[in-house]
Amino acid sequence: xxxxxxxxxxxxxxxYEEEVLVLDDTDEVYKLILHNDDIxxxxxxxxxxxxxxxxxxxxxxxCTMLVHYKGKCTVKTGSMxxxxxxHEKLISRSLTSEIV
Numbered sequence: 792x793x794x795x796x797x798x799x800x801x802x803x804x805x806x807y808e809e810e811v812l813v814l815d816d817t818d819e820v821y822k823l824i825l826h827n828d829d830i831x832x833x834x835x836x837x838x839x840x841x842x843x844x845x846x847x848x849x850x851x852x853x854c855t856m857l858v859h860y861k862g863k864c865t866v867k868t869g870s871m872x873x874x875x876x877x878h879e880k881l882i883s884r885s886l887t888s889e890i891v
Contacts (some may be wrong), residue, residue, distance in 0.1 A: 823867040823874045826887040827858045836886065840866060843880045 823834075823844070833855050840851035844867050857864035866888075867874060874890050882887040 820866045820868055821868070821871055821874050822891050823869075823877055823881075823890060824857050824863050824889050825854065825866045825881065826863045826889070827861075828887055831886065839881065839884050839886060843877050843884075852874070 819845065825840075833852075836855045837848070837851040840846045840854055841848065845852075846854065846866070852854050854864045854866050867877060871890065878888050
C-alpha cells in the first residue's frame with residue numbers, strides 16, 4: 792500500500808502563471824492571396840508554393856485546389872516584410888497574387 796502526502800496534490804484554486812506571446816498593435820498581419828488563372832498547371836502552382844512559400848506538398852495541393860475551385864486562396868499570412876518577397880517571386884513566375 793502506498794501513502795501520499797496531501798501536499799503532493801496541487802491546490803485546484805492555485806493560479807498559474809503562463810508566458811504568452813502578444814502581437815503589438817504595430818505588428819499588422821497581412822495575407823498573401825493567390826488568384827486562379829487558366830494558364831498554369833496544378834503541378835506548376837504546387838511547385839511554386841513549395842519553393843516560394845515553403846509549403847509542404849499537402850499544403851500546396853490543398854491551396855491549389857482551393858484556388859482552382861474558389862478562385863483564390865490565402866497561401867500565407869504574416870508581416871509585410873515576410874510576404875512582399877514571396878509576392879514578388881510569385882509574380883515573377885507569372886502567377887497572380889496580392890497582399891491584403
